[in-house]
Amino acid sequence: MQETPDQTPRPPTGPEIADWVRQRIRTGRFVPGQRLVEVDIIRQTGASRSKVREALKRLEGEGLVEIEEFRGASVRSSTLDEVRQIYRARMALEGMAMHDFTANASPAIIERLQALQTQLDACVEDRAPDRFGRLNNEWHRLIVDGSGNKVIADHLQRLNVPIHRLLFESFYDDARLNIANADHRAMLALIVAGDAEGAERAMRKHIGDGFETLVRIESEFYN
Amino acid sequence: MQETPDQTPRPPTGPEIADWVRQRIRTGRFVPGQRLVEVDIIRQTGASRSKVREALKRLEGEGLVEIEEFRGASVRSSTLDEVRQIYRARMALEGMAMHDFTANASPAIIERLQALQTQLDACVEDRAPDRFGRLNNEWHRLIVDGSGNKVIADHLQRLNVPIHRLLFESFYDDARLNIANADHRAMLALIVAGDAEGAERAMRKHIGDGFETLVRIESEFYN
DNA sequence: ATTGACGAAATTGTCAACAATATCGTCAGC
DNA sequence: GCTGACGATATTGTTGACAATTTCGTCAAT
Incomplete structure (x- = not known):
């Protein structure tokens, strides 16, 4: 074909x-x-x-x-340092988006987030890293869109890491997948509790950890 | 001509x-x-x-x-709500830049920042809001460039508010000018002390206040 | 006076030909 | 065998002409 x-x-x-x-x-x-x-x-x-x-x-x-x-x-090929800079920018913007999401999101959207979380949990049960990766993207997009800040959404669109190989391999590590899902559950709890600053801190750490995992995979790949 | x-x-x-x-x-x-x-x-x-x-x-x-x-x-004409979104994004990115600046900046750059601060103080003394506006831009650019994150610098470049009238009128308010300069002095102290998280918080509040001033000027302009 | 039709002018969108440069293969000279 | 010159080909950059659409002015009808 x-x-x-x-x-x-x-x-x-x-x-x-x-x-x-x-x-x-x-x-x-x-x-x-x-x-x-x-x-x-x-x-x-x-x-x-x-x-x-x-x-x-x-x-x-x-x-x-x-x-x-x-x-x-x-x-264009990006160096590891540039990827680090991209992740710093994502921590800042997605953290802010999470802050505003927690402060402003309607119950309907939070319900959609909970439904998504249930599906993510199922992926962890079933050891389905591929599907987890896709739903993970959807989860993050839901937070950003739900924050009501289109400017931030636009800029985040351009902050996707171009190296695709790494992003999908991330979740083939079982430990990483479990930690990421635990992060999501914790953030959902903070959102429901209305703790905007806590949710922002959690999101920043979550993304920072994602970069650490990526660095680890990258170094393993070249050794 | x-x-x-x-x-x-x-x-x-x-x-x-x-x-x-x-x-x-x-x-x-x-x-x-x-x-x-x-x-x-x-x-x-x-x-x-x-x-x-x-x-x-x-x-x-x-x-x-x-x-x-x-x-x-x-x-393109931007609504007030879009300007608000722009300021939220700037708070996030410039806050992060300040964090990394405080953590990484070399003594030489900090010295340049102190020299700039002296000039800004002089502007406050002389009631020179125009010159203060230009030096203020330079001050912020120095922080962003000094953070070593070109990705964030690029994105901030695109987050300038298109409405020029407002930005330069901001500092014609004497009280605002004094507060802004006091912010700068406080942030410089936090930088020297190496308090990255404190400096980030201060930067975010500084930019947030800038937006409040802008909203005030805008509403006065239309009344 | 207002409205609508209609054609002329203005403005933007598209394409194809041509110019400028880079890339590649060939071959002579060493 | 290696290197460098050199011409042929491939690729990109630019310009100008033409097509599609909007905008504007005019004028007739009400």
């Missing part, structure tokens, strides 16, 4: 191409350093060159690709 | 056009809602249409302008 570049007859728009490339970078099909040749993307998506160029410019603005004059676009 | 659109014979690049427009928006020469017609910018800057379009797309990504299909770019 081919790449199913484009089911609709209509040619894809600029943002759609950007999504297409972004997805490929996130899932590791485009690896850091790899050159993104315009003609290849045109062939695979059916888009015009203008649109492809527009999409690549946009992705450059997001920091996902790098464009050198007359050499074109390539997937 | 004219606008001195471009002293160099070389035609301006994309990012240069973006800077040019950004400056005009920040200084209030382009007001919210105003349409940014490509031909006008071309005439005033001497750039080609491609570059102007590229610049406008970039500014759209930064959230400064809005582009509607077949209607072109216009200066």
Whole structure:
């Protein structure tokens, strides 16, 4: 089967191409350093060159690709130190989002969070790290969206770590998965109790621990 | 005298056009809602249409302008609630920057900060709110740059409030100017003492107070 | 005076051809 | 065998022309 570049007859728009490339970078099909040749993307998506160029410019603005004059676009590779900086930024912003979520969230949204927590618990029972990873993303997105701060949500969107391999491997470590889920349960309790500052501290530690795990996996990978 | 659109014979690049427009928006020469017609910018800057379009797309990504299909770019106007969200994000990120600055900054940088503080004190003595505003920006930039986190610095770059009028009026209130300077002095003390968490709390409160002042000025302006 | 139709002008979106540069393969010289 | 020059190819950057759409002015009908 081919790449199913484009089911609709209509040619894809600029943002759609950007999504297409972004997805490929996130899932590791485009690896850091790899050159993104315009003609290849045109062939695979059916888009015009203008649109492809527009999409690549946009992705450059997001920091996902790098464009050198007359050499074109390539997937940007980030150092471990930059990943650390990204995690610091996420600690700050997602911590603040958790603070405001705890202070403002409606009972309906908290109920959705509890439902999600039940599913996460089931994943831990079933040793389903893959599904846990997906639900984990959903959990974090629910907090950020529920905080009611779209500015913070936008900025967090751009703070996803480009290295996909690591993120999904994180939860293959059973201990890490258990700790992460315990974090979630503790945070939910703090939210219900209305302890905004406590919830913020917990979120920051949770993300900080996530980075520690990532560093550990990374160092094991290279040894 | 004219606008001195471009002293160099070389035609301006994309990012240069973006800077040019950004400056005009920040200084209030382009007001919210105003349409940014490509031909006008071309005439005033001497750039080609491609570059102007590229610049406008970039500014759209930064959230400064809005582009509607077949209607072109216009200066985006932000609601008070969005400004509030921006300030929440700045509290989070600049607080974190202050934390890391306190933990990591070299004695040389701290010395530069102390020199800047002396100048700020002089501004308070002389009742020079304009100069205080500029030095204040420099002070905050020094903290952020000194934190060593370029990711946070980049994101803060995009979190400047577009409404310039308010920012410079803030310090025309003598009481506000005194409080802000006292905040700076207190934070400097916490930095020297190595109290990272205290400095972070102080920074967050400082920025939060800045927003309160802004809201007060805004409401007075419309009454 | 107001409204609506309608065409001209203005403005933006798109595409294709051309120019500028980089990349690659070939081959002579050592 | 290795290196560097050099031409062919591939890739990106830029410009200009044309298409699509909106905006504006005019004018007739009520």
